[in-house]
Amino acid sequence: MSTVVDAPKVADANEDANGNFLNDKKVTVVFVLGGPGSGKGTQCANIVQHYGFTHLSAGDLLRAEIKSGSENGAMIQNMIKEGKIVPSEVTIKLLHKAMLDSGNDRFLIDGFPRNEENRAAFENVTKIEPEFVLFFECSEEEMERRLLNRHQGRDDDNIDTIRKRFKVFVESSIPVVEHYDSRGKVRKIDAGRPIEEVFNAVKDTFSPYSEKARY
Ligand SMILES: Nc1ncnc2c1ncn2[C@@H]1O[C@H](COP(=O)(O)OP(=O)(O)OP(=O)(O)O)[C@@H](O)[C@H]1O
Ligand SMILES: Nc1ccn([C@@H]2O[C@H](COP(=O)(O)O)[C@@H](O)[C@H]2O)c(=O)n1
Numbered sequence: 001m002s003t004v005v006d007a008p009k010v011a012d013a014n015e016d017a018n019g020n021f022l023n024d025k026k027v028t029v030v031f032v033l034g035g036p037g038s039g040k041g042t043q044c045a046n047i048v049q050h051y052g053f054t055h056l057s058a059g060d061l062l063r064a065e066i067k068s069g070s071e072n073g074a075m076i077q078n079m080i081k082e083g084k085i086v087p088s089e090v091t092i093k094l095l096h097k098a099m100l101d102s103g104n105d106r107f108l109i110d111g112f113p114r115n116e117e118n119r120a121a122f123e124n125v126t127k128i129e130p131e132f133v134l135f136f137e138c139s140e141e142e143m144e145r146r147l148l149n150r151h152q153g154r155d156d157d158n159i160d161t162i163r164k165r166f167k168v169f170v171e172s173s174i175p176v177v178e179h180y181d182s183r184g185k186v187r188k189i190d191a192g193r194p195i196e197e198v199f200n201a202v203k204d205t206f207s208p209y210s211e212k213a214r215y
């Protein structure tokens with residue numbers, strides 16, 4: 001995507017430029033975006049180990065909601081199978097509760113906001129602005145290869161749904177990345193490389209944050 005440019009690093013993560021609070025506690029939120037299979041979950045696990053963030057994957061929260069027997073379970077399951085984006089009111093409720101329950105003050109929010117509706121819902125409900133957006137850029141060929149080799153039993157890791165997810169990503173999620181890019185908040189990472197190399201690049205974007213034990 002040509003409109004996304006490398007932005008400067010956060011000058012000083014200890015400066016509270018945004019004034020973000022969750023229940024009176026100052027918090028830092030980083031959104032982690034990228035196409036399906038770009039490696040968001042893999043890299044978030046590494047970031048958690050080094051920088052003490054709590055990793056909240058919107059997709060994982062939605063899958064847990066299906067398993068919980070929630071009244072929204074069938075609807076969520078159908079949306080995921082079709083590669084569609086679940087209504088924001090459902091996802092924001094799960095995310096907000098998980099943030100409040102965690103007790104941490106650093107959050108990696110993975111796979112959210114996925115569209116403009118998600119973004120507006122997060123802003124309206126939490127009043128929190130992300131510190132920055134980590135954006136994993138990867139070719140569709142490579143992402144498709146990774147997803148077809150993931151073998152985690154996900155309903156949406158089949159070629160028909162993968163193609164639908166790619167389309168939704170381009171049409172609905174890229175505009176969100178562009179929104180944050182126009183505000184200088186996007187940290188673009190070449191995610192087509194081996195996992196360790198990608199993490200080295202990720203570490204550069206987290207350098208303003210002190211190393212902190214896993215939360
Ligand atoms: N840099 C990489 N090189 C090769 N394989 C990778 C790399 N990063 C992740 N993988 C593998 O690709 C698959 C998808 O990775 P991961 O689950 O982290 O992606 P994701 O962006 O979270 O995907 P989704 O949006 O579907 O949740 C996994 O099997 C993972 O082990
Ligand atoms: N904000 C979101 C995030 C995810 N979904 C649905 O879950 C599917 C899987 O998401 P992953 O991040 O785990 O790949 C996704 O394709 C959507 O159907 C959502 O609706 N809203």
Ligand SMILES: [Mg+2]
Pocket residue numbers: 040041057059111
């Ligand atoms: Mg994931």
